[in-house]
Structures are given as structure tokens and as C-alpha cells.
Amino acid sequence: MPSPKVYINGKLYDKADAKISVYDHGLLYGDGVFEGIRIYHGKVFKLKEHVDRLFESAQAIKLEIPLSREQMAKAIQDTVNANDKKDGYIRPLVTRGAGYLGLDPRRTSDPQVVIIVDDISLYPPELYENGMEIATVATIRNHPAALNPRIKSLNYLNNILAKIEGIQQGCLESLMLNHKGEIAECTGDNVFLVKGGKLRTPPIDAGVLEGITRNAVIELAREARIPVDEMSLTRHDVFIADECFLTGTAAEIIPVVKCDGRPIDNGRPGPITRLLREAFQRLTRQ
Ligand code: PXG
Numbered sequence: 001m002p003s004p005k006v007y008i009n010g011k012l013y014d015k016a017d018a019k020i021s022v023y024d025h026g027l028l029y030g031d032g033v034f035e036g037i038r039i040y041h042g043k044v045f046k047l048k049e050h051v052d053r054l055f056e057s058a059q060a061i062k063l064e065i066p067l068s069r070e071q072m073a074k075a076i077q078d079t080v081n082a083n084d085k086k087d088g089y090i091r092p093l094v095t096r097g098a099g100y101l102g103l104d105p106r107r108t109s110d111p112q113v114v115i116i117v118d119d120i121s122l123y124p125p126e127l128y129e130n131g132m133e134i135a136t137v138a139t140i141r142n143h144p145a146a147l148n149p150r151i152k153s154l155n156y157l158n159n160i161l162a163k164i165e166g167i168q169q170g171c172l173e174s175l176m177l178n179h180k181g182e183i184a185e186c187t188g189d190n191v192f193l194v195k196g197g198k199l200r201t202p203p204i205d206a207g208v209l210e211g212i213t214r215n216a217v218i219e220l221a222r223e224a225r226i227p228v229d230e231m232s233l234t235r236h237d238v239f240i241a242d243e244c245f246l247t248g249t250a251a252e253i254i255p256v257v258k259c260d261g262r263p264i265d266n267g268r269p270g271p272i273t274r275l276l277r278e279a280f281q282r283l284t285r286q
Pocket of ligand 1: 035036037159185186187188189190209210211212213214247248249250
């Protein structure tokens with residue numbers, strides 16, 4: 001395997017030489033934004049949607065990206081081409097840049113634009129066949145008035161803390177509630193339930209990331225004439241659901257068969273999850 005080529009501010013570096021300052025506020029404070037994008041069969045999946053979300057995240061934290069959206073999309077595509085990757089993962093990120101040891105963003109200069117192209121780490125294949133187990137955790141999702149989960153910021157400690165709790169309970173994903181005790185999302189995935197032939201998922205204002213896979217699944221469901229309700233949900237709704245699955249760039253669509261030790265319905269992946277997985281597979285192989 002040749003060494004990955006990493007884009008930093010318009011230039012490509014070998015992975016070992018791809019470095020930015022320890023005074024960068026991305027490192028000092030998690031002050032920056034990022035995206036996670038898939039490459040399927042040589043094609044970047046939903047590139048425009050990811051670039052748009054990156055710019056919206058940046059705008060929300062008053063970080064000016066020194067590229068236009070078109071330039072960013074081209075930089076991402078060029079970095080994929082330079083790495084000759086046909087299937088993999090892209091991690092674009094923009095930091096506030098180097099500054100002093102103080103929070104003031106006005107004292108930083110030069111936002112750093114980094115694009116990493118590498119392999120994606122996936123859940124074990126048997127989980128897609130048999131379904132996975134998740135657990136609700138005590139750490140709640142960030143309050144939207146503190147750090148809105150719609151912002152895909154470099155500060156992911158909220159999610160990491162929740163992930164640690166899930167792992168301690170033997171689960172690879174953790175279900176996070178919001179400050180009202182409603183279902184929000186998992187640490188790197190949105191959550192869907194199936195009840196009576198309809199899809200249910202928390203609305204964005206429950207305090208979740210507007211997942212690009214989530215939006216794709218909603219569109220696929222509508223094409224398949226499966227009604228979708230964006231509604232506030234609680235653990236009760238998970239316990240009485242017919243099916244449950246997670247969506248995300250890394251996970252795609254993965255069935256959940258147990259939550260907090262309780263089997264969901266018969267404890268097997270359900271037919272609507274399977275139908276949507278097949279539709280999603282067709283979409284990514286177009
Ligand atoms: N919620 C959160 C908190 C996320 O971080 C999603 C939902 C799903 O969004 P998308 O747009 O991907 O459907 C995410 C995305 C990884 C990895 O390596 C995680 C994500 C994306 C790509 C890679 O764990 N999370």
C-alpha cells in the first residue's frame with residue numbers, strides 16, 4: 001500500500017510529513033469543523049451535500065473557509081484522484097488555525113484546510129446479517145443551546161464519552177438521549193425505528209446531526225411508499241418498535257436487534273430494514 005497523500009492548504013504531503021502547528025486552535029480547543037465522506041467504486045458519494053454541510057458548520061462557528069464551495073469540492077476530488085482510491089473514506093477538516101494560548105478566535109490566523117483520504121473502518125459484516133446491540137447511556141447529547149449537534153465540529157468529546165459508556169456495556173454503539181429525555185442519536189449514526197409499516201426518526205430539532213445517510217434513507221423510503229414520521233421518540237418507542245436501524249456514512253444502514261438488553265421484536269433484522277439496505281446498496285453502486 002503506498003503512503004496516503006494528505007492535502008494541506010493546496011499542497012499534497014506524504015502521511016508522515018502531513019503536519020500542522022501544535023498552536024492550532026483545532027488541537028488546542030477542538031475549534032474547527034469536519035466531514036466524513038465515502039468513495040464507492042471511484043465515485044465520491046453525495047459530495048455536494050457534504051461540502052454544503054461543512055460550510056454550514058463553519059458558518060455556524062464563524063469560521064471562514066478560505067475556499068469557495070466549488071474549490072473545496074474540486075480539492076476533495078483531486079485528493080481522491082491523487083490517492084487513486086476506488087473505495088474508501090475522505091476526511092476533510094478546517095481548523096481555526098494557529099494562534100496564542102487563549103480562546104479568542106480573532107487572534108488566530110490562517111484556517112488550515114486538510115483533506116485525508118484513507119480506508120474506512122467498518123462494523124464486522126456479521127452485524128449487518130444478524131443485527132447489533134446498542135445501549136442508552138447516561139451522557140446526554142450536547143444541548144443545542146450549548147453546542148448544536150447540527151454542527152459537525154472537531155469537538156467530539158460528547159460522543160466519545162457516550163461511546164466509552166456503550167463499550168463498557170459491551171455495545172459498539174451508544175444511544176444518546178437529549179436534555180428532555182427523548183431519543184437523539186448515536187455517537188456516529190442517526191437512529192430509525194419501524195412501527196406498523198412506518199418509519200420513525202427524531203426530528204433535527206431533537207438535537208441531532210442532519211445525517212446525509214438519514215436524508216438519503218428518508219428519500220428511499222418515500223420512493224418505496226413507506227411513510228416517514230419525524231417525531232419525538234423515547235426509549236418506550238424503541239422497546240415497542242417492530243424494527244430499528246442506524247444510518248451513517250461509515251455504518252450505511254445497520255440493523256439493531258437489542259437495546260438495553262431487550263430484544264427488539266423477535267430480535268432479528270426486519271423486512272423494512274432489509275428493503276432499505278438493498279435500495280441503499282443500489283444507490284451507492286450507481
Ligand atoms: N450523527 C453523528 C453524531 C455523526 O457523527 C452521523 C450522525 C451520520 O451522519 P452521515 O452524514 O454520515 O449520515 C454522524 C456521522 C466514523 C465516522 O469514522 C462517523 C461519521 C461519519 C463518518 C465516519 O466513525 N459520523
